[in-house]
Structures are given as C-alpha cells and as structure tokens.
Amino acid sequence: YQRCTVHFYRNVLARVPKSKRPRVAAMLKAIHAMESREASEAKALEVAAELDGMKLKEAARVVRDGCAETLTYTRFPREHWRRIRTNNAIERLNREIRRRTRVVGTFPDGR
DSSP states (O other): OOOOHHHHHHHHHTTSOGGGHHHHHHHHHHHHTSSSHHHHHHHHHHHHHHHHHTTOHHHHHHHHHHHHHHTGGGGSOGGGHHHHSSOHHHHHHHHHHHHHHHHHOSOOOOO
C-alpha cells in the first residue's frame, strides 16, 4: 500500500497552527528527500520528536503512525521512485470514472 505523500502532508498540517505550517512542511519534505529508506525512517522519528518539542503532539502522532505508508516506494529500485512516490495516476483514474458516471446519471438495470 502506497499512501500519497501530499495527502499525508495535509493530514499532518491540519493539526498544526498556521504560523508554524511553513516550518513543519519543510520538515516533512526533508523526510522524503533522503537517499534511503533507513535514512527516511530515521528522519521521520527525528521530525516527530521535534514536533513533540514544539508541543504539536497530534501532528507528531500522525507522523509516527503514517510515515511508513508513504515510504513504500523505497522498496523498489531507485530509478522508479520518482514515478511511484505518489499514487496520482490511480487517483486521476478514479476521478475520471466518477466524472463519466455522473454524466450518465442512472445506469439501466436491464428492465
């Protein structure tokens, strides 16, 4: 399961005051900028500890609980990371299906 990094960032930032969001966003992006999975996991723990220090316990909990799901792409060869880091292709396909089914309105039931 690969969780979208953008949605992960949104979930964390929703628990952060607006004045601290730019700093926390930079910290979150640093997690995914690491060269290896081990370094990313270590950085995630470091970021969570720093969030605890900033008295942002809920945001720290979200980082600890959800960061591993955003790092699934690191199990694949490095040359594929850029393409599979987010699941935007799947999300785009689902949006297209919803768009087309809304136009139809109701589907015939065979009667």
